[in-house]
Amino acid sequence: MISLSRATFFCKDINASLHLYQNRLGLVIIDDKKLSGPGAGGLLGLGSCTLRIVLLASDSNSQPVVALMTISEAEIPNMPTPPEGIAAGQAATVFQITNFDEICAQLENDGLKFLCAPVEYPKPTSSPGSPAGLYKEMIFFDPDNNLISLLEIIPKK
Structure with missing residues (x-):
């Protein structure tokens, strides 16, 4: 059996993302934590880094539906700007x-x-x-x- 646990978004500016997902869509923060060191980076194929992970749910008693993550203390590229319209491979x-x-x-x-x-x-x-x-x-x-x-x-x- 398979079920969707949550959608995870890697953010350039986690505060801008929080404004959307929390203030506009009404999701609530159920966890906001930082993980540091090689173990944190190992989850993403990076070296030592710091991850800030914010889990958001529809209410404080629900499972998270969105995870917002930001990575610091490591160099990672930004995604290219998407095309103006829909493109194959987009989700x-x-x-x-x-x-x-x-x-x-x-x-x-x-x-x-x-x-x-x-x-x-x-x-x-x-x-x-x-x-x-x-x-x-x-x-x-x-x-x-x-x-x-x-x-x-x-x-x-």
Whole structure:
């Protein structure tokens, strides 16, 4: 059996990422720790370094859904800037939310770059893992250029 434990993002600026994931998406910090030395770097194929790891969950009693990590005391390259549109090999992390319009306005106000404008579309019939209803979705780039998709499903009555 397999299940997804969490999404991990390696951050250039962990404070910018925390602003998004904590202040905009509403995740809460359940752990914020530092690991230092060769063991920390060994997890990532690096030499001795320091990792700051912030685990975020939907509430303080839940398992983490996101880990934000920053690496210091080691030289690592930045990812190249992604293309303007979607590209083969890109991945998107999808979060289901219940306050689409509010978050959309906040993200637009923050000046985040959207892959495309937020959309709404009806899904008239249910299918496994995908109920019928009105779907609202937006895909944008987080501060480290990871694609993030936010989805709200308003069930068909």
